[in-house]
Amino acid sequence: MTDLTRLTITAAREGLAQGHFTATELTTAYLGAIETAGALNAYVLTTPDKALAMAKASDDRIAKGEAGPLEGIPLGVKDNYAVDGVRTTAGSNILKNFVPPYESSVTANLWQAGAVLLGKLNQDEFAMGSSTESSAFGPTVNPWRRKGSSQPLVPGGSSGGSAAAVAAHLAAGAAGTDTGGSIRQPAAFTGTVGIKPTYGRCSRWGIVAYASSLDQAGPIARSVNDAALLLRAMAGHDAKDSTSVDLPVPDYQQSCGGSVKGKRIGIPREYRVDGMSAEIAALWDKGADMLREAGAEIVEISLPHTKYALPAYYIVALAEASSNLARYDGVRYGERVAGRDIVEMYEKTRASGFGAEVRRRIMIGTYVLSAGYYDAYYLKAQQVRTLIKRDFETVFAEGVDAVLAPATPSPAFGIGEKSGADPVEMYLQDVFTVTLNMAGLPGISVPAGLSSEGLPLGLQLIGRPFEEQHLFALGQVIEDAAGRFEIPEKWWL
């Protein structure tokens, strides 16, 4: 039998439906692959017993003709999704023994659709990072390497475990979250497809909060069609999240392969940032050609406030994080370090439970919200956010259907390369992705080529609110023209 872990979700569904293999066989194949890939550190916890029980239930439903849209498909879930009875840490020591007695709405939707849980995936602590190096479980290693080199590279972040697992065939697909680029940047670094839907499309209930006005759930997959199947199952209205939107979820798969003839695609001149590598610039041009050949019209546009998105993000996100993470006080859940009074208990608990990057971000967030600074920082950043959103509204009103941009300023970098004294160097990773979170817009990252060193590079398509279906149509054009990118060698075996 062919290696079942190589199949896309689309192909696996076909094989299951035709009885070529069972969900139990498929799940067993993935559990075996995970066991051999400890070197990647993609999973922080595997749940083999639960996986096999879920697969058995899927086989029963398939036999009865009651298969759901993701019946028997083995998935990994980022460790910031609460899964009932399964340890959920968000990559932090402060939650190292936290076992939620409830299920996040998005994962509940996935199980409802028939999917199987393989385990929980590594991430930057509390999703704060762009490399998955800040996890309490240690860094995840990118399954991709530079040609002729054995230097370990980061998979991007914060959903780095999700992206690495999908690229290395350790999960058929994965659920990630994206606050400033945390699905799209790791997808670009690992040759996978990642989509951050419109803010409000997926419920945030039961996902460990980082910055509530920016956080969104979304899938990482091996093809555009797989991502469409996953997002359809994950999305939908949820009364438990007051920002969840009550709109019908289209069948996104129908849009994959749909015509893009006559679509107007904007190329924002402000994204040609100083120091953009020639390779990324060439990839961008190539992506525009691919869309043009499929009948789309390419127009140059201006998004004048682009350069202010990242600094505004670091005020809004950190302010919200300082407020959200106040709940980790050593009282209701999480670890506690004793002190001589309650304040010392809080201070010692939080100093020992949070990692360096999280402590830094909480402190900045606290500072910008503190008396006397609120107007200068937080209010100003929220005004700039209005201007960033208005930039997009203007071009959409002028008839632009979607925007094409690079997903990242560079291919994957080495572990330890950007964790020096200046945190801003790492923050610049999100320069092309963060604008969408600030404006609430959907964006898909699709692999479009390889760097001269043999590393995957991604392009990003940005759409109108709640028009993810057009991104799947456009993403499919890129995938059809560029092909899919498989890791040349499973060096970790």
Next chain:
Amino acid sequence: MSVDLATVRRVAHLSRIAVTEEEVNHLQGELNAILAFVEQLGEVDTTGVEPMTSVIPMTLPLRADVVTDGFYPERVLANAPLGEDGFFAVPKVVE
């Protein structure tokens, strides 16, 4: 704007995060690097611009004011570092 060592200590206390003297020195440099980076927002003219409060225009939904969940204190307390008689336990707060 840049922060001095006293401000770093004050912010750490407001954040309820214990810091050592050595960390205070490090943090001063890191915090100032981030604050210098966000300083560029000063270039943007935001006169008369509404600050964003909701990225997707929507009315906050309301529901009937009734109890819809609960009645399982043992599950609520299951992850508490210290619980007693159905309550969370903390060090003495009031003398």
